[in-house]
Amino acid sequence: MLVLGLVVGGASGFFLGSALQESAPPQGEVVEVVGKVPSWLRGSYLRNGPGVFQGSHLFDGLARLHRWDFSSDGTCRVSARDLDSKAGTFYRKSKGKTLFNEFRTPIPLSRWPLSLAAGGMTDNACVSVAVSNKQTFACTETVAGTYAIDPHTLRSRQHSFSGDESGLVQTAHALPIDRGDFVNVGTSFFPPRYNVFKLKDNFKKKEVIASLRPHDSRLSWMHAFGSTRTKAILVEHPCVYDFTALLSTDGFLEWAPERGTYVHVVDLNSGESTKIKCSRNFFFFHCCNAYDDDDVDEIVMDVCAYDDTRIIDSLALDKMRDPASDIPESKILRLRIGRDRVKEEGPLNDAGATGKFAEFCAINPAYARRPYRYVYTNAAPNRPTSAANGLAKTDVLEKRTTIFETENKYVVVGEPIFVPGGGPAEDDGVLLVVGHTQTDNHLLVLDAKTARELARVHNPPIPYGFHGAWLPSSSGGL
Known part of the structure; x- marks a missing residue:
């Protein structure tokens, strides 16, 4: 489900650029x-995100996986495939009808029997890509929304449903821990609970x-949440579920600042936890990094x-189509x-x-x-x-x-x-990022140390995307 981009422009005006242009998936063409x-x-760089912008919200888009293959001679191939989910398959076969409630787009009551027969919960795994023991997964925030995929063909291998004992929803950003396992946070509605859990045996x-x-x-x-080597950190901010609107999905979240913001710290071995109130409210989608600062007996997030x-x-x-819109402000905040106590810096x-x-x-993964x-962030x-x-x-460090x-x-x-480029410095490496101009788009290869462009791949028409992962040639890449 996440973030940023469709409506484009500047002080001189706004219009929908190449980021929102729907097109046929490229089929392994050299670019x-x-x-x-x-x-x-x-x-190979694998990226998840919407391929069809159906519904009323950016997060409603149906999943499409893109893959860029870099070979030793410097050439690049681009391919894509719509995820073989129940939600996507129904949409394509019915010529534009949705099977499940999505983030902000409910289905009509007449379609509820079909939806319930298919599980009643969207499996539109459009958010992220996770790699575990050379297996690759497309993920979203429902427990029904995880698919094992073939990283070469982008076909869905199997629907990966590991049970709902952790709750019906979970973050789309499970974090790797030891021996190929992951840790994640699920939410149970009845009774209300946050469940910290490990994912084992390839999800x-x-x-x-x-x-x-x-x-x-x-x-x-x-x-999302944070994790050090020994602790999971959950931030219970005032963005809360509104159960009176949950079934319709129409604005099922509300901001309740009077509630306050709390940090839960959970020991990944014992399960023991503490809860601390923050001095101010804030909301976030993504965690940059978290680690134990043993010198002062604190966790940094x-x-x-x-x-x-x-x-x-x-x-x-x-x-996003409104010419008067301007994206809300955000910053890198340190907890x-x-x-x-929790001290906020930033x-x-x-x-x-x-x-x-x-x-x-994004950071150098060796420093997670x-x-x-x-x-490295959007701006x-x-x-x-x-x-x-x-x-x-x-x-x-220097701000x-x-x-x-x-x-x-x-x-x-x-x-x-x-x-990572293999050098000794933290910023030895490149960044891969898709940029859209008003008419086309490129995959940029940027020097992480000098902050300059090294190369750009001229893509065929592709829509805006969310999260991705790098697969070296030794682990499923080209």
Whole structure:
């Protein structure tokens, strides 16, 4: 389900650019590469996201997987396939009808019998890509929405349903831990609980570590969470489910600032937990990183934070088509979590350089769950805009931000993926990110150290996407 981009433009006006153009999936075609791709960049970039913008909200789009294959001679092939889910298959066979309630688009009552017979819950795995022991999965936030996929053909191998003992919904961002296992957070509605669990055996088995009561009877919607090597960190912010609207999906989330914001810290071994109230409210989609700071006996967790949930409403398609829209402000916020208090620090990024915006964060994966220095995010240096239109590198130690230099001006910029280059420095590597101009789009290969463009792949028409993963040639890539 996430973030940023469809309506494009600048001070001179707005219109829908190439990010919202629906088109047939490319079928492994060789595409033009301008510049020089590093010789060591061999493998495949897989990206998930909407292929059909049906419904009323960006998060309603039906899943399409894209794959870019980089070979040793510097060439690149692009392919894509619509996910073989129940939701997608029904939509295509019925010529445009939806089978399940999606994020903001309910089905008519007359279609409920068909929906219930198919499971009653969407399996539209349109959000992210997870790689476990050389198996690849497309994921979303319902327990029905995980599919094992063939990383070469992008066909669905099997519907991966590991049980609902962790709740009916879960974050779309399970985090890898030891021995190929993952940790995630699920939500049970009756009784209301947050369930921290391990995913084992290639997403086939769940082991619940802890079951936590919410602060009150209302449950927070959690898109992501943080994890150190020993702890899971859940932020119970005031974006809560409205059960009176849940069945219709029409605005089933509400902002309840009077409730406050709480951090739950869960020991991944014992399941013991603590809850601490924050001094201020905030909302976030994504966690940059989290680690144990043993020198001061604190947990550090960095997130891309908003003051409230206006960002969710701003991603409704009618709002994104509104020429008066301007994307809400966000920043990199640091939480220092002690035994009995949470201290908020930030912004860590330069608000002036980024247009007061940070989202879709990426780091060198070798620095996950440990102290780090650099984070790469979307930015909005050219406002007003309804989409992220720049890419930023932030030094979280110096609180210094650099905007990447590219040959073209992009009106929509997607999620960056960091691919390590093998050097000793944290920023030795490249970033892969899709940028849309007003007429076409490119996959950019950017030097993570110098913040400059190395090469760009001229894609066939492709829509905007959400999250992805890099598969080296040794683990399922080309």
